[in-house]
Amino acid sequence: MIFTNTYLNSIDVQKTPMLFFFLILLLFNSPIYSQDCNSSLTLKVIDLHDSSVLQNASIFVKELDKEVKTNFKGEYVFKDLCNKEYFIEISHEDCETIQTEVKVRNNTIKTIRMEHHLNELDEIIVKSNFKNKSQSVFENKISKQTLEDYSNNSIADVLKTIPGVSIISTGSSIVKPQINGLHSSRVLLINNNVKMEDHEWGIDHAPSIDINSIEKISLIKGAGALKYGGSALGGVIISETLKTKLIDSLYGKLYSSASSNGKGGTITTDITKTNSKGWYTRLQGTFKRFGDYNTSNYIMSNTGLSERNFSLKTGLNRVDYGFEVYYSFFNNETGILRASHLVSAQDIFRGITSGIPLIIEDFTYDISAPKQKIKHNLAKFNFFKTTDLGKFNFQYDFQSNKRQEFDIRRGDDRNTPSIDLELTTHSLSLDFDSRFSNNLNLNLGIVGKYQKNFPDPETGVRRLIPDYEKYDLGVYSIFDYKLNPEWIIEGGLRYDYTYMDVYKYYKTSFWESRDYGEEFSDIIVEVLANQILTNPKLEFNNASATLGSKFLFDNNNTIFFNYAMSSRSPNPSELFSEGLHHASARIELGDLRFKSEVGHNFGFTYQKSNEKFSLIFNSFLNTIKDFIVIEPVEIMQTIRGSFSLWEYRQTDAKLFGADLNVDYKLNKHINLIHQSSVIKGTDTKLDNPLIDMPPANIKNEIVYFNSDLNNLSVSLQSEYTFKQNKYPDNNFEVYIPTTETYEYIDLSTPPKAYHLLNFNSRIDIHTDKNKSINLGFKINNLLNTTYKNYLNRLRLYTHDLGRNFILSVKYKL
Amino acid sequence: MKFFKYALLASTLIFASCSDDDDNTPDPVNEEEVITTLTVTLDSGSDTVVMQYQDLDGDGPDAATVTVSGSLTANTVYDGSIVLLNETESPAENVTEEIEEEDLDHQFFYTVGSGLDVAAEYGDADSEGNPLGLSFILNTGVASSGGLTFTLRHEPNKPNTGLENAGGETDIEVTFDVTVE
Numbered sequence: 003m004i005f006t007n008t009y010l011n012s013i014d015v016q017k018t019p020m021l022f023f024f025l026i027l028l029l030f031n032s033p034i035y036s037q038d039c040n041s042s043l044t045l046k047v048i049d050l051h052d053s054s055v056l057q058n059a060s061i062f063v064k065e066l067d068k069e070v071k072t073n074f075k076g077e078y079v080f081k082d083l084c085n086k087e088y089f090i091e092i093s094h095e096d097c098e099t100i101q102t103e104v105k106v107r108n109n110t111i112k113t114i115r116m117e118h119h120l121n122e123l124d125e126i127i128v129k130s131n132f133k134n135k136s137q138s139v140f141e142n143k144i145s146k147q148t149l150e151d152y153s154n155n156s157i158a159d160v161l162k163t164i165p166g167v168s169i170i171s172t173g174s175s176i177v178k179p180q181i182n183g184l185h186s187s188r189v190l191l192i193n194n195n196v197k198m199e200d201h202e203w204g205i206d207h208a209p210s211i212d213i214n215s216i217e218k219i220s221l222i223k224g225a226g227a228l229k230y231g232g233s234a235l236g237g238v239i240i241s242e243t244l245k246t247k248l249i250d251s252l253y254g255k256l257y258s259s260a261s262s263n264g265k266g267g268t269i270t271t272d273i274t275k276t277n278s279k280g281w282y283t284r285l286q287g288t289f290k291r292f293g294d295y296n297t298s299n300y301i302m303s304n305t306g307l308s309e310r311n312f313s314l315k316t317g318l319n320r321v322d323y324g325f326e327v328y329y330s331f332f333n334n335e336t337g338i339l340r341a342s343h344l345v346s347a348q349d350i351f352r353g354i355t356s357g358i359p360l361i362i363e364d365f366t367y368d369i370s371a372p373k374q375k376i377k378h379n380l381a382k383f384n385f386f387k388t389t390d391l392g393k394f395n396f397q398y399d400f401q402s403n404k405r406q407e408f409d410i411r412r413g414d415d416r417n418t419p420s421i422d423l424e425l426t427t428h429s430l431s432l433d434f435d436s437r438f439s440n441n442l443n444l445n446l447g448i449v450g451k452y453q454k455n456f457p458d459p460e461t462g463v464r465r466l467i468p469d470y471e472k473y474d475l476g477v478y479s480i481f482d483y484k485l486n487p488e489w490i491i492e493g494g495l496r497y498d499y500t501y502m503d504v505y506k507y508y509k510t511s512f513w514e515s516r517d518y519g520e521e522f523s524d525i526i527v528e529v530l531a532n533q534i535l536t537n538p539k540l541e542f543n544n545a546s547a548t549l550g551s552k553f554l555f556d557n558n559n560t561i562f563f564n565y566a567m568s569s570r571s572p573n574p575s576e577l578f579s580e581g582l583h584h585a586s587a588r589i590e591l592g593d594l595r596f597k598s599e600v601g602h603n604f605g606f607t608y609q610k611s612n613e614k615f616s617l618i619f620n621s622f623l624n625t626i627k628d629f630i631v632i633e634p635v636e637i638m639q640t641i642r643g644s645f646s647l648w649e650y651r652q653t654d655a656k657l658f659g660a661d662l663n664v665d666y667k668l669n670k671h672i673n674l675i676h677q678s679s680v681i682k683g684t685d686t687k688l689d690n691p692l693i694d695m696p697p698a699n700i701k702n703e704i705v706y707f708n709s710d711l712n713n714l715s716v717s718l719q720s721e722y723t724f725k726q727n728k729y730p731d732n733n734f735e736v737y738i739p740t741t742e743t744y745e746y747i748d749l750s751t752p753p754k755a756y757h758l759l760n761f762n763s764r765i766d767i768h769t770d771k772n773k774s775i776n777l778g779f780k781i782n783n784l785l786n787t788t789y790k791n792y793l794n795r796l797r798l799y800t801h802d803l804g805r806n807f808i809l810s811v812k813y814k815l
Numbered sequence: 816m817k818f819f820k821y822a823l824l825a826s827t828l829i830f831a832s833c834s835d836d837d838d839n840t841p842d843p844v845n846e847e848e849v850i851t852t853l854t855v856t857l858d859s860g861s862d863t864v865v866m867q868y869q870d871l872d873g874d875g876p877d878a879a880t881v882t883v884s885g886s887l888t889a890n891t892v893y894d895g896s897i898v899l900l901n902e903t904e905s906p907a908e909n910v911t912e913e914i915e916e917e918d919l920d921h922q923f924f925y926t927v928g929s930g931l932d933v934a935a936e937y938g939d940a941d942s943e944g945n946p947l948g949l950s951f952i953l954n955t956g957v958a959s960s961g962g963l964t965f966t967l968r969h970e971p972n973k974p975n976t977g978l979e980n981a982g983g984e985t986d987i988e989v990t991f992d993v994t995v996e
Binding site (some may be wrong): 339344345348349360361410411412413414415457459461463465468469505509510511512527528530531532535537581582589639640643645736742 | 851917928
């Protein structure tokens with residue numbers, strides 16, 4: 003029983019004749035009630051979310067006028083109590099104080115569950131609703147301050163602050179996170195407990211998430227987090243909104259920032275209303291607008307961005323049950339460097355030879371073709387109930403992702419997208435999380451999913467991704483067991499079944515060149531003049547497993563070890579691509595015969611932390627069987643000249659790497675931070691390096707902080723990126739008839755090493771109990787360095803971003 | 816547990832409503848922008864030579880068919896004209912008309928390969944007086960042979976002095992082996 007503050011205040015025995023009368027009644031009705039007071043009361047205080055014991059919780063008993071603290075077991079035993087009701091008040095730092103009444107009868111044992119918020123409002127912690135996502139994999143966390151610093155950017159940009167995470171991009175606005183060298187289909191992105199389904203397979207398809215809708219974000223490298231899926235060969239990114247407190251409150255913030263590069267900015271606001279009964283509502287919205295970005299010395303024409311997003315969350319969060327409705331709408335339009343719209347080998351040669359964009363125009367906010375327009379709707383409903391068995395969570399979620407890609411076209415098609423896809427996903431899940439004993443946790447779940455892809459035929463361009471319906475069923479079981487207070491082991495199994503019902507038009511010539519006719523004649527639905535309509539029905543059975551351990555040497559040293567096997571079904575692009583993909587400037591061919599790729603990942607993390615010093619060393623080895631890669635096979639002649647033809651192929655791969663994060667507190671005011679990472683990826687069948695592996699990089703940062711000077715913080719960061727020396731040679735020679743020469747087209751050679759300096763500062767200019775105003779000033783690429791980034795796919799045609807001054811104001815109430 | 820019941824009910828409805836179009840097979844896409852066929856007709860009044868590049872499966876694996884109906888006569892003036900077709904559609908779509916409508920955004924270029932003794936000049940202009948190139952005049956010189964390349968650039972810089980500074984994107988780049996006798 004929990005009383006609200008207001009209710010309790012009104013209950014005062016002396017002043018409430020009704021209650022007094024009630025107590026008298028109780029007295030006569032209770033035969034056990036006696037005058038001898040030999041009873042005892044054992045109070046045990048635990049965390050509502052993960053049932054961990056809360057020691058040092060204060061217990062105040064009104065009748066005894068006595069305050070005590072719980073012991074290391076979270077308990078306190080009161081002796082010599084009478085058999086009657088006692089008013090008690092339990093408080094613990096980071097928790098809402100609970101006031102309740104307890105009936106004592108002889109030897110009573112009572113468990114108090116407290117809502118435990120580990121400084122949740124100030125620091126992002128990776129404590130899920132119930133427990134950590136994984137016990138045997140170190141979880142990287144991003145501070146809320148960092149998250150706010152990247153309000154102007156995307157979710158991938160902020161994840162890059164974690165060592166071992168890089169970004170792979172198409173220009174400066176279409177950016178994807180790459181974890182341990184892997185990205186796209188091999189990285190799962192969980193948004194408010196919903197797995198994002200947003201055509202994530204494409205290298206030029208950025209996550210459809212507003213960074214400002216996220217309040218906490220964590221990252222699990224490798225495939226250890228089976229609950230979210232078995233296909234995360236690279237890792238899992240978990241973004242969430244914060245749980246609200248059980249208090250009557252209204253709070254929110256308004257954040258705006260302006261950037262010199264792109265001459266634009268972001269305005270984002272959110273407001274949250276909570277009450278002590280557990281009801282809450284949060285409304286959030288973002289508006290972003292940028293014009294053409296520039297490098298150190300020229301404008302990158304048609305790189306503007308326009309984004310409008312909002313999200314709404316409402317629900318009830320009670321001690322043992324609750325529900326939540328979450329809806330978010332993401333809507334953006336992104337320009338793609340005009341000069342990168344080159345596909346024939348001759349044109350690409352012109353673009354590369356120039357080194358700077360062939361088209362540089364005056365700055366504009368206009369966004370023209372080539373561009374992308376994305377609309378993503380996400381709706382979620384979940385209900386949870388905590389029983390003696392454990393916590394049940396039921397969830398239904400819906401997503402619709404509309405993706406339109408506009409190319410430079412001719413005639414009536416000028417304003418028609420070349421790609422127009424609508425991906426709709428429904429998903430139902432039931433998750434059960436139980437604490438069998440103090441040492442054993444078990445998490446079981448089942449997920450069903452239905453997905454439909456609709457490529458609009460009105461584009462006048464053959465479908466890049468075919469019509470399909472996909473059904474998924476996944477079941478998982480994960481346990482963790484505490485062998486002793488220092489040693490936790492974790493294990494899990496997951497099984498996923500996927501069924502795809504596809505309608506795909508093949509070009510007759512391609513169908514025949516692949517000899518599909520012999521093997522797949524039964525899937526032909528209709529033969530047209532130069533196309534064949536087929537109905538492939540594909541099934542995939544994927545098993546994944548994890549086994550790991552976490553060992554605490556002492557309070558300061560922890561070791562994590564994890565092995566994970568993961569299986570990923572080929573994605574629609576790998577299976578069905580067939581033709582020119584404008585965004586990658588090449589003809590891409592998939593293969594209907596592909597099977598799932600299976601990865602074995604070993605991860606090891608050593609963490610050391612004390613008051614002055616913290617160190618995280620992380621290393622991994624990932625061997626992947628039937629790894630799907632795309633690589634050039636030949637030069638093809640078309641009416642538009644020579645094209646580079648790329649085919650998907652299954653091979654075996656090995657990736658390994660290590661990263662380091664060191665934070666040293668020099669004195670009260672100065673922190674030194676070092677980060678570095680190195681990754682190597684090899685196609686083991688061909689003994690060739692894998693493409694797009696992040697080059698080694700080193701970051702060093704010095705941070706000055708003074709709480710006496712309005713929380714002034716000033717930092718300078720140096721970021722050094724090495725040249726990637728390991729890369730597959732995909733260069734080719736092509737004959738250019740107009741000059742009658744053979745030219746060497748260098749698509750592969752990575753750009754030179756570069757060094758960037760970044761400056762960041764912030765200060766509170768006004769703070770009181772109710773509101774605060776914070777000013778921020780950043781300079782990215784302080785020295786205006788001219789550089790190219792290997793992992794930016796437009797690097798062939800343009801340099802990367804030049805100096806950027808960013809001013810921000812945050813108003814909190 | 817009421818929430819469970821309603822949620823299940825709601826989701827069943829949604830699942831049921833989105834799987835009712837199973838028997839519809841998707842329509843084929845008409846490829847509207849593809850140029851499959853380039854035909855160059857050279858007419859001297861007494862003699863006509865037709866050169867054609869045809870690739871019916873576009874970026875598919877089949878190779879194109881390239882034909883030249885005969886050799887050109889030395890020291891002769893030919894009126895040249897270019898016709899572009901999209902033969903994936905039936906009847907074939909005449910793309911030439913689209914180019915004429917968007918004359919400011921297009922320009923043909925003629926590149927004479929070494930060894931071949933011919934010279935081409937523009938025979939038409941766009942609405943701003945810059946060359947378009949669907950019509951041209953070809954003057955043949957002495958007996959020779961070599962490649963004659965036709966390049967169509969989309970959104971070139973206009974005016975320009977040739978392919979070197981034309982920019983834009985290549986829509987067509989086709990070479991014919993030409994003999995002058």
